Amino acid sequence: MTFDRRAFLTVAGAATLLPAAAARATQEETWEQKHQRQLREDWPWLGRYAADNAALKASGAKTDIVFMGDSITEGWRDKRPGFFLPGRVGRGIGGQTTPQMVLRMMADVIAHRPRFVHIMAGTNDIAGNTGVITRPQTFDNLAMMAMLAKQAGIGVLMASVPPAANFPWRPGLDVVGPIREINAWSRAYAARTGATWVDYTPVLATPDGAMRPGLAYDGVHPTEAGYDAMATVLTPILKQKGLRV
Numbered sequence: 001m002t003f004d005r006r007a008f009l010t011v012a013g014a015a016t017l018l019p020a021a022a023a024r025a026t027q028e029e030t031w032e033q034k035h036q037r038q039l040r041e042d043w044p045w046l047g048r049y050a051a052d053n054a055a056l057k058a059s060g061a062k063t064d065i066v067f068m069g070d071s072i073t074e075g076w077r078d079k080r081p082g083f084f085l086p087g088r089v090g091r092g093i094g095g096q097t098t099p100q101m102v103l104r105m106m107a108d109v110i111a112h113r114p115r116f117v118h119i120m121a122g123t124n125d126i127a128g129n130t131g132v133i134t135r136p137q138t139f140d141n142l143a144m145m146a147m148l149a150k151q152a153g154i155g156v157l158m159a160s161v162p163p164a165a166n167f168p169w170r171p172g173l174d175v176v177g178p179i180r181e182i183n184a185w186s187r188a189y190a191a192r193t194g195a196t197w198v199d200y201t202p203v204l205a206t207p208d209g210a211m212r213p214g215l216a217y218d219g220v221h222p223t224e225a226g227y228d229a230m231a232t233v234l235t236p237i238l239k240q241k242g243l244r245v
Contacts, residue, residue, distance in 0.1 A: 035095075039130070044103035048093050053107060056089065063089050063112040064243050065157075068105070068145065069120040070096045072162055072221060080227045085244055089114070097124045097133060098141035105145055110152045116241060117149045118198070118234075120159035122182040123220070127170045135178070139185050146195055155241065156195035158186045162230075163201060164220045165210035176209035198237060203229040 064087035073092025091108040098121045125133040146156045160183045190197040215226035239245045
C-alpha cells in the first residue's frame with residue numbers, strides 16, 4: 001500500500017476546517033438565540049439605553065434633538081460621532097421595526113424633552129425582522145411616533161428611508177418599491193401635519209433606487225461618506241430650526 005500524500009493533506013485540511021466551521025455555526029446559533037431571548041424578555045429593548053437615559057437625566061444637560069431609528073441611525077453616531085454635538089442624542093437600535101420604536105418613544109425621546117425628534121424608520125418593517133408588518137401598519141406606527149412627539153411639544157422631522165436595491169439579510173426581497181411607498185407616504189404626512197420632511201434620497205440614491213456606490217458598505221448601511229452626504233441635507237434644516245451646527 002502506497003502513501004498518497006496529496007490525499008492525506010486533503011483529508012487533514014478538511015479536518016482542520018471542520019472545527020472552525022462548527023465554531024462559526026455555534027456562534028451564529030448563539031447570536032440567534034441571544035436575539036430571540038432579547039425579543040422575548042424586552043421586545044422593544046427598553047433596556048438598551050436605560051443607563052444612558054438615566055445618566056442624561058442626571059446630568060441636567062439640555063437636549064436639542066433625539067434621533068430615533070434603527071441601525072442606520074445607530075451607525076450614524078458610531079461612524080460620525082463628531083456630528084453628534086452636545087444636545088444631539090442618538091437612540092437608534094439595529095434591526096428594530098416601527099412597532100418597537102413606538103414603545104421606546106417615552107423613555108428614549110419624550111423623557112428628555114428635546115426640541116425636536118428625527119424619525120427615520122421602515123427598513124426593517126420591509127424586511128420583516130419582527131414578523132410581517134403591512135404597509136398601513138408601518139404608516140400607523142410612524143404617525144403614532146409623530147403624534148406622541150407633537151403632543152409633548154416636540155417638533156417632528158420625518159426622514160426618508162435610505163435607498164437600497166436589496167437587503168443582504170433578506171435575499172430576493174423586493175425593496176425598492178416598498179421604500180418609495182413609505183417615503184411617499186411620509187412626505188405627504190409631513191406636509192399634512194406640519195412636520196418637517198427630510199429627504200435623503202437625492203444625495204444617496206441612483207435613478208433605479210439603489211444606494212450610490214461608495215455610500216454604503218453593504219448597499220444598505222451608510223459608510224462615513226454616506227453619512228457625510230446625509231449631513232449636507234440635515235444640517236441646513238437644523239440651522240433653520242435654530243439648533244447649533
